[in-house]
Amino acid sequence: METDNTKKFNKLFYELEHCRKDKQRKKIGEMNEIIDEMNEEEHKFVFKTELYNKMNKMIEKKKMSMENATWMLKHIGYCKVLKDIWNTCFEYSESNSIFEEMIFYENKKKEGKNEKLLIDLCECYLLLNRHASSELIPISVPYLLKAASVKDESEETQKEVEMALLALSCVDQFYDLRQELYLNDTKEIIKYHQEHRNFTKLAYQRAWEFLINRLRYDRSFEDMIVNELHFVGEATRELEELAINDDWNRKKGEEGGIKTKKELILLRWLHTIVAYFCYCHLRNEENVVLIDRISYVFRAANDNHRGIGLWYSYPLINAVENRAVKVDALLKGRAIDAVLERMQRPKLDDEITVECLQFLKNVSNRLEEEEKDEKEEEERKATKRKVFEKMEEEGYEDTITSFHETLKIFNRRYYHGLSLKFSDYLVNV
Template sequence: MQKTLMAKESPSKKQIFLEKLSQLEDCDEDEQKQKIGEMNEIVDRMNNNELESIFNEETFNKTEKMIEKKKISLENMCLLLKYIGIYKETNRTYFQRCREYSLGKRIQKMIIEENKRKSEEKKEKLLTDLCEFYISLSCSFSPKLLSICVSTLLKVALNKEENEKARKEVEIALLALSNIKPIDKVPKELYLNEIKEIIQYQQEHQDLTRLANQCAWQFLMNRFYWDKSMEEVIVNEQHFAREAATELEELARSVDWKKKEEEMSKEEAREMLVISRWIQALSFFFENCLVWNEEYVELFSSIVQVSRAVRENQRKICDLCICLLRNAAERRVVKDEALLCEGAVDTVLEGIQRPTLNDMATYESLEFFNAILRRLKEVDDKMEETKRKALKKEIFEQMEEEGYEDTIASFHGIMVFLQEYFDDDLSLNISDYFVNV
């Protein structure tokens, strides 16, 4: 009887990574560096699900035991863990919080102890690496840890040396800082002068990478959750909208959007990542900012350009643009003319007329039109009535020409589902989506 030989199943990336992690204990320092380099290459090829299956409590606790038994040097530990943190941030991967794990607690203690050392004894590179890893893989921070990490990383980010290594170090430091969430309260005296200097120097010299520049703005923007005076600094003093518009336009031109994601070069994929980060940051900005600036008009034009450029092959980014426009439409600080004159209405309408549409995009689009039409139906100032009627007439004619009413009516059957699914006050009255001229 002929035997059927079964091909041996190849080990998964997870299995290879964990096997190499175990082998680190039996290697000298140079061999560890080589294996860690190989492990980081494996991380580069993993998808989010594979990453989440590896970087859990078991893996972090195993790494902590290796440190405790001196089976891995602190420098090599940072080489491994910091790379994981960077990858997590650049790919928007969410791991379980490491703060409560034994590894997280050990690193907290190491940061505090290293920071206490006298200047001549302090290992600045080690402290920086520990802070970058800890911030990148934690979701909340004690005030003491936050103070040390912010001060340490801003010192790195202020480095103005003109070489590739320095630029990369600045990028990683700012990437970590951008992970400090709005809910984490950072005293103004810890960061304001430094982050303004970084942004102003970039405006004059264009020395930061695109990712580093976005991260600097992200960190500053997150701060006005607790301190509304930051809005004035960001909007009028630092000209955030103008800078964001310029970045989006340049990024949109740097990628061949006719390619599918798998066809893009590494550089194009990186630029696409930065665009996604900008769009998500701007959505938060318009959801929370209460200061108006005429530069928003240029910014909305740039957002519309990005949405139209990516529509064919990058639906996720296009949907993020629609979500952003919805947030802007619901904020009274954004003037009607800015949204209506820069193509936002056209963009959302084109988005919901495509053959395939997910629930989130449908919901955000309906909420956008609900907000726009609610604004057009209201009259706050009689002096603006003539202008408002002209806007209503213009948008009515545009929507009639584009078949807007038929498009909206086609979603009527799923509105109850969308309202319940998103637990929000989506209007179920179809007439709320139509302009009365």
Template sequence: MFMGDIMTLCTKSFSKLFSELEDCNEDEQKVKIEEMNGLMNEMEEDEFFSVFNKQLFDRMNILIDKKKIATKDSVLMLKHIGYRKELKSIWMCNFENSLLCERIEKMIVDEDMKKEENDEKLHIDACECYLFLNNTFSNEHLSICIPCLLKVASDKEKNKEALKEVEMALLALSGISDNHIICHELYLNEIAEILIYHQHHSNLTRLAYQSAWRFLLNRLVDDESSEEIIVSKLHFIDEATKELEELAKNVSGKRNEEERRRQEMIEYDIIKRWIIVFDHLFMNFKSWNVEYAGLVRCLAGLIKPLRDNKQETSNLLIYLFYVIAQDQIVSVDELQKEGVIDQILEEINQKTINKTAVRNCLKIFSEISRGLKGELDNETKKAERNFIKMKIIEKMEEKGFEDIIMSLNDITQNTDGRNFELPFNYIDYFVFV
């Protein structure tokens, strides 16, 4: 009844459990909610979006009104829904248009007004639900939720329960997009301290650390002092590169099947979240170049494992290289030296490559060609440029680039009517001396 057109075994099981909630006692409800939480973990994005629609959230609100389900239990369920939504980078507006959203917003304000007498755990959970499940936020609610969750995220304990709570708080904060301008006094010192402490003591989970960076970068990307804070004080480039190198090693390593499946699901999600951060960052900061060599090399090394396991994330990564090439954030020389051109040539030669990846691969070569054109008045620079061109051409010939382009005729035509399709003219994608 909540599933729309997508009725898999997973969604059918979830629907059945949800429909049984109002006829259970509190202990039985807790068991069923745990089962539903487990089913959420197995859902693909289209299933998730279909299940958690406005009707389901409004139905939950009615069950709370009728005291058929405890408020605390419903909030814990919402929190898990939000956790999966944010981890998977799923965009949906079903919750914020529901009556249940109004209830959570009122709960946040009411609990905040109680101050010392409030139910601190319920207040934290409500704040996390609000940030997890909404896309737009009021200044009033942000002014309550951000300090509340930063306080949780500042916990330096390393026990399993504390680590999970910190991770949950930072993940919720990371969902506040850069559309929301928030004064520095509300977050900057606290989030910087959290990042610096982790760099010295390694007290955060990998997802928590990535989320802390995402929250900060969403806040500072349009700020004039951003580069100094992000690069010089907090060492973003080095830190992000180290994290990606570790993730790349993990997803490429050998594990038994059950362990691999469980762990890689999380690690690939974290990689996707890093790529989204870099895309946002590169499009806003244009001045960095040499500092990105190690990061670019690491990203290039992720193309193959992502292609083999997470095609959607692979497409995001290839688009990121298009952004880098288009804005000449990293020199063509560095792209060549760090293996990007080799990897893109390898990618475009795959028989299973999809239209999105083809377009972005071709646009990368078009931008590389553009980056190597133009007049130079320095003979040494001319010689360096010609050497780079020759290396790229040799690599293209080795990989059979011309034949690849000719074979892509069907894909490069305007097959889906989008206005960013490339014209079919393979000459445009060669680099000439």
């Protein structure tokens, strides 16, 4: 897909090896601005294995300094991760294995270790690599945490902090990282920001994403996340600030993709909240406020921003499916109201409706589970009655009956786990 952006970038790239270091840096600055403007198709068109191999040859022949190379590679990786672009070309390039060797070599040095180079190499490696080496991750994490712990609040330093945290958040959630390598430092980084509010919004979100993902294998610090660092309150505040005064009132029918940096950060917070509800099972009263905020933007985004509207349904589904909140909290947080309102719309041929059905199915399943504790059983019955009244009030039974045939299409096309039995979608007291 050749466009003005790809033509300009390729022209500048092939001029690099004929430039002096200072002029080369100026051209890379221009190239980084072009990368900012690239969409996913343009990114994949330009950043192929051949380009990374060419860069490696230029470094070997001293036609590009390592400093300039890492500057450009970090920016490529930054945009790739920020825009959630799936591109594995770097992993199959010569640069990937060269960077691995350099990280191992520099890290083993007893004297004369170049930590700045190590941090740059680790950032490039993690930002551009979907499948980082299990041997390199424990080496990279301490250096990146050190870079993210710098207290200087200058704009340049904060960009470096943001880059380090962005790279850290790329550590696969399936990787079981030893607690002593990350927990204390990450906690201090988050606490320092809470006291000084010095991070960019992206940096703060990524710090949380890195920490929450570690819960997958180690839930021993759940209490710290919930009651000391107050993740729920922080996430609620961030959602409010990102969503406030946003242009939710776009033209009717405009679906719109995720385009602005603000929207991309908002989307990443939703990813992190989904992970929180999956991995953290400590219930907290603040959950009601978070659910209410999610429900509010779910309503607002459904009209005019389908991309964000769809992602706002996932935390609600995970919250009920993983028992992270009581069903009563979903009522108080107006999640059930928001989902039922979505179900009343005449257009049901999209994924959001499927997710709404899954949410309601999970609610129904939860309300059918009898509690052993007598008091909790009474609470369950009372909540069940409220949910039934809410569904009856909204005419939910009629809605499901009206779209029986559509449900078959949903089940076949989107969500194979959905049942076709009406009783699964209704709450019977």
